[in-house]
Amino acid sequence: MSDLTREQSVSPFPKLVRRLDPAITTAFGCIILLLFVGSLYSSSFLSPEYLLQQLKVASFLGVIATGMMIVILLGQIDLSVPWSVAVGGMMACAAAAYGPAGEILAIPFGILCGMGIGLVNGVGVAYLRIPSMIITLATNAVAQGLMVVYTGGFSPQDSATSAMRYLATGFLVPGVPNAVLIWTVVGVVAIFVLKRTTFGRSVYGIGNQERAAYLSGVNTRRIVLIAFITSGALSAFGGALLAGYASKAAQSMGDAYLLPSIAAVVLGGTSILGGRGSYLGTVAGAILITLLQSILSVMQMPEAGRQIIYGVVIIAMLLLYGRSPANR
Numbered sequence: 001m002s003d004l005t006r007e008q009s010v011s012p013f014p015k016l017v018r019r020l021d022p023a024i025t026t027a028f029g030c031i032i033l034l035l036f037v038g039s040l041y042s043s044s045f046l047s048p049e050y051l052l053q054q055l056k057v058a059s060f061l062g063v064i065a066t067g068m069m070i071v072i073l074l075g076q077i078d079l080s081v082p083w084s085v086a087v088g089g090m091m092a093c094a095a096a097a098y099g100p101a102g103e104i105l106a107i108p109f110g111i112l113c114g115m116g117i118g119l120v121n122g123v124g125v126a127y128l129r130i131p132s133m134i135i136t137l138a139t140n141a142v143a144q145g146l147m148v149v150y151t152g153g154f155s156p157q158d159s160a161t162s163a164m165r166y167l168a169t170g171f172l173v174p175g176v177p178n179a180v181l182i183w184t185v186v187g188v189v190a191i192f193v194l195k196r197t198t199f200g201r202s203v204y205g206i207g208n209q210e211r212a213a214y215l216s217g218v219n220t221r222r223i224v225l226i227a228f229i230t231s232g233a234l235s236a237f238g239g240a241l242l243a244g245y246a247s248k249a250a251q252s253m254g255d256a257y258l259l260p261s262i263a264a265v266v267l268g269g270t271s272i273l274g275g276r277g278s279y280l281g282t283v284a285g286a287i288l289i290t291l292l293q294s295i296l297s298v299m300q301m302p303e304a305g306r307q308i309i310y311g312v313v314i315i316a317m318l319l320l321y322g323r324s325p326a327n328r
Contacts, residue, residue, distance in 0.1 A: 023269025027284035034291040041298050052177065058290035059183035060168075060245065062283065064238040064257050065264040066190050067231030069282045072265050073194075074224060075207045075274025076125060076132035078231045080117055081261055083143035085254030088114045088236025089160075089243035090147060096161045103161045107240045114236020115229050117143055122228035126221040147251065164244030179241060186234070191279050203227060207274025259310040260289045266314055 038045035064081060071078045078084075092110030095102045117139055124135035160168075170178045194200035202223045205213035214220045238257070243249040266272055267288055268281020289310075296306050 021269050021278060021281060023267070024278060024281045024284055027267050027269070027281060027288050031284065031288050031291060034288065034295060038291065038295050038298070041295065052175075052180075054290055054294055055287070056177040056179045057294075058286045059177070059179035060238055060242055061257065061260055061264060061290060062183045062286040063186050063241065064235050065261045065282050065286050066186055066279075067234030068261045069265045069270055069277060069279065070190075070194075070203060070227045071132070071231045072262075072270055072272060073203050073207045073274055073277055074227055075210070076224070076227075077136065077262070078121065078228065078235075079133060079136040079258065080121060080140040080143065080232070081235050081258050082254035083140045083147065084114045084117050084232050084235035085239035085242065085257055086249070086251055087117065087143055087147060088239030089249035089253055090151070090239075090251070091236075092164060092240040093160055093243055093249040096159075103163065106161045107164060107167075107237070110240040111233050111236045114232040114234075114239070116232070117236075118229035118232020119225070121232065122225035125228060126224035144251075151251070160240075160243045160247050160249065164240055165247060166244070168241045168244030179245070182241070187279060187283060194279060199223065199226065204275055207271075207276070209275075259307060259314070260293070263310045263313050264289045272314075 035046060044050050064085065068078055068081065088110040090110075091113045092106040095106040095109040120139050121132070121136050124130040124139075125132045128135075167178050167182065172178050172181060194203065202213060202218045202220075205216070205218060206220055206223060210220055235254070235257075239249070239254060242253055246253070264285035265277070265282050267285035268278065268283070270277025270281060292309070293306065296309070301309075
């Protein structure tokens with residue numbers, strides 16, 4: 001038996017360790033650390049009921065962060081998330097005011113409105129070549145203005161539909177919240193699309209080098225357009241779920257999800273410059289951010305302090321994993 005064969009047969013673990021993404025490993029390590037810290041503040045922090053509740057809360061962020069991850073993999077950014085979330089929730093509730101048919105179409109209508117926001121973003125980035133930071137920020141402002149005009153400053157419908165509440169708070173499988181099941185389905189679809197389809201490979205290719213992807217035959221404009229539409233749809237779907245969770249929609253419901261959705265993606269090791277990232281990392285990032293929010297709430301940290309922490313986290317992860325190899 002050769003030395004190489006003997007090494008492989010005796011010590012398979014170093015190979016496994018080398019295959020692990022350092023960012024994902026770090027994220028899960030931080031989750032364990034936060035669980036330990038949280039248990040010092042509250043004895044119920046490690047109880048199954050509390051952990052399941054935190055996982056349910058993380059599901060809403062996870063759905064929204066899924067769309068953000070696809071856009072970031074392109075090397076772009078979506079700053080219209082706050083009002084994509086709000087539009088999805090508010091329009092779903094608004095549709096419910098139109099009788100039984102409105103209740104059935106409430107969630108699809110909310111998602112459709114989010115897709116409209118994503119379509120504007122995608123056209124601006126892919127066809128008009130406007131920087132994503134500019135067009136998505138402008139779209140967010142326009143969506144905010146349109147909703148204020150439409151609603152007169154109030155929610156168009158105060159209560160969510162029974163279907164929205166069931167999806168957000170119900171239990172199809174005993175002991176497992178529906179929100180967690182929905183996030184699982186969204187995650188499985190995202191993993192399949194990113195790893196097993198031409199679209200997913202094109203997303204990674206564009207993120208690595210858009211010009212090279214274009215020269216290899218990828219329709220880069222169409223891929224970018226679809227990515228932004230998907231981000232808008234998932235943000236709006238997250239908004240509809242949040243409206244069901246709170247039993248009503250509010251204009252500020254999406255404000256708390258912009259930085260956390262970006263932080264969840266970059267915490268999991270997805271490069272902010274695009275082309276590199278794993279959905280498992282986004283899952284770890286969403287859970288980590290949710291636990292961090294929970295601990296900060298227990299510590300009575302003001303919202304301004306939380307935003308500072310999210311910003312510092314994004315900057316730190318950008319310095320660690322976000323730079324291109326040429327600049328390291």
